[in-house]
Structure formats: structure tokens, C-alpha cells
Amino acid sequence: MTALARHGLNLAAGLALLFMLAPLLLVVVFSFGSSDVMTFPIPGLTVDWYRKLFARTEFWGALRSTAIVSLSVALAATVIGSMAAVVISRMRPKPAAASTLLFGLPMMMPPLVLALALLSAFAVAGVKLSLLTVILAHLTFTMPFVILIVAARLRDFDYTVLDSARDLGASPLTTFLTVTFPIIRPTLLGAALMSMALSLDDFVITFFMLGGGNTLPTLVWGMLRTGLDPSINALGTLILAFTLGTSAIALWLTRFRG
Incomplete structure (x- = not known):
């Protein structure tokens, strides 16, 4: 590859990166702008828009709902997804691949289609929309990520240490708590943080599943419908x-596995 072609590829990559990151940077910059008009040049910097946001009572209600949903999803997805990953890691290659594909279907579906499917399922079952339905819906697309992350870690797991612990008289529970869990603990914590980030970031499924109130993403949507100011x-x-x-902590804890 010539130097000119290499520089051209670097320029194209830089422009693509700028195109993806520029909107995010603008959101951060205008959140500290002193003017209520989001244009350049910015007359000054301020944190008044954060004070205005914290003064809204609906913000704290949305924050509470988001915390309940994201923490519940992180805990449930990690526990259930880890158990599924343990089973899959013990399977033969072909059944394991088929199981991984089936578990990963919700992750590959468009969020709108998944939201409509879940809404129909809850309507048929007669389940009233609430934070519980949001949690159950979020589990469908966060558990596949947990399964992939934990299964990738278990793929390189040395099961002889478990056999040694059992030979020394340790019970299955003692073996898990003293051998298995300390080894895979960073991976489990990383998977939990990843599922929490995915749950927090979701809007489409939450919008369909939430019977009343707001989470932080739906609060953003509601604020955009009534006006546009830097508090958004x-x-x-x-x-x-x-x-x-x-996400960064999760990737660091899992050492980018999975």
C-alpha cells in the first residue's frame, strides 16, 4: 500500500469517526452553554441547565424508575443468563451453537418488532403494563449479551479445578462459592454492567411496555415534544x-471477552 493510499484511508476513517461522534459532542457542549439558543458561537459556559433539570420533579421520578428497572434487569439477566451459559458451555458444539442462536434471536430482532411482539404477548396474558413488564421485556434482549459474555469466559474454563475440589470433599455449593465464582466474578460483574447500560439506553421497548410514569429515555422524549432547551x-x-x-467498566472487567 502506497503512502498516499494509507493517508487516504486514515482521512476516511477520521471523517467517519468525526461524523459519528460530532452529534454526541454537541450534546455535551450545548448542555454547558449559557444561551438557550443552541447555536455557535457559545457566549459562555454555565451549569444552570443542570440546576434546571434537577429542579424538575419528574426528573427524580424518572430517575427512580430507571434505577429500579436497570438494577433489576442487571441482577436477573446476570443470574439467569449465567445459568444458561453454564448449560450451553457443557453442551456439544452443534447443540451449543443452536442454543446460542435461539437465545440470541431477541438480540437480532428490530426493537420495534420485539416491542410489538411483547405487547401482544402481555395483552393476551392479561398482564397490566407497569415497571414489571418493562423489566421482563428488557430481560429478553439483555440476557443474550450476558449469555455470550459468560459463555465466552467458560469456554476457556479449567474444569479440572472443580473436580479437584469435589475430590477433596467440597459440596457443589462450596465448590461454586470458593472456586467457580471467584474465577468468573469479574466476568459476571462486567455482564451485569453491560446489561444495565443496555437497559438504561432503551427507548422503543420501554415506550411500549411502560404503563405510566417515565424513565429517563421516555422523559427525554416527553421534553422534546413540549419544547427544546439545553436542559434536554x-x-x-x-x-x-x-x-x-x-460499558467501559464492563469491557475492562471482562477483558474484552465475548
Whole structure:
């Protein structure tokens, strides 16, 4: 490859990266702008838009609902997904591949189609829409990520250490708590943080499943419908920071496995 072609590829990659990151950077920049008109040049910097956001009572209600949903999803998806990953890791290659494909179908479906399917299922079952339906719906697309992450870790797991513990008289529970869990604990924590970030970031499925009230993504939607001011950018910046932070910690803990 010539130097000119290499520079051309680097330029194209840089422009593509700028195209993807520029809108996110603008959200962060305008959240600190002193003007209520989101245009350049910015007259000054301020945190008044964050104060205005924190003064809204609906923000704290949405934050509470989001915390309930994301924490519940993280815990349930990690527990159930880890158990499924343990079973899959013990299967033969072909059944394991088929099981992984079946578990991963919700992850590959468009969110709108998945939301409509879940809404129909809850309507047929007579389940009233609430935070519980949001949690159950989020589990359908977060568990596949947990399964893939944990299964990737278990694929390289040395099961001889478990056999040694059992030979020394340890019970299955003691073996799990003293041998298995300490080894895969960073992976489980990373999978939990990843599922939490995915749950926090979802809007489409939450919008269909939420019977009343708001989560942070639906609050953003509601604020956009009534007007556009930099306090929306402040809320978007907070969501972005939490999502990127949890995802980065999750990738670091899992050592980019899965």
C-alpha cells in the first residue's frame, strides 16, 4: 500500500469517526452553554441547565424508575443468563451453537418488532403494563449479551479445578462459592454492567411496555415534544456519561471477552 493510499484511508476513517461522534459532542457542549439558543458561537459556559433539570420533579421520578428497572434487569439477566451459559458451555458444539442462536434471536430482532411482539404477548396474558413488564421485556434482549459474555469466559474454563475440589470433599455449593465464582466474578460483574447500560439506553421497548410514569429515555422524549432547551442536553449528557461509563467498566472487567 502506497503512502498516499494509507493517508487516504486514515482521512476516511477520521471523517467517519468525526461524523459519528460530532452529534454526541454537541450534546455535551450545548448542555454547558449559557444561551438557550443552541447555536455557535457559545457566549459562555454555565451549569444552570443542570440546576434546571434537577429542579424538575419528574426528573427524580424518572430517575427512580430507571434505577429500579436497570438494577433489576442487571441482577436477573446476570443470574439467569449465567445459568444458561453454564448449560450451553457443557453442551456439544452443534447443540451449543443452536442454543446460542435461539437465545440470541431477541438480540437480532428490530426493537420495534420485539416491542410489538411483547405487547401482544402481555395483552393476551392479561398482564397490566407497569415497571414489571418493562423489566421482563428488557430481560429478553439483555440476557443474550450476558449469555455470550459468560459463555465466552467458560469456554476457556479449567474444569479440572472443580473436580479437584469435589475430590477433596467440597459440596457443589462450596465448590461454586470458593472456586467457580471467584474465577468468573469479574466476568459476571462486567455482564451485569453491560446489561444495565443496555437497559438504561432503551427507548422503543420501554415506550411500549411502560404503563405510566417515565424513565429517563421516555422523559427525554416527553421534553422534546413540549419544547427544546439545553436542559434536554443536560439529561442526555448524564445518560451518555452513565452508559459509556458502565460499558467501559464492563469491557475492562471482562477483558474484552465475548
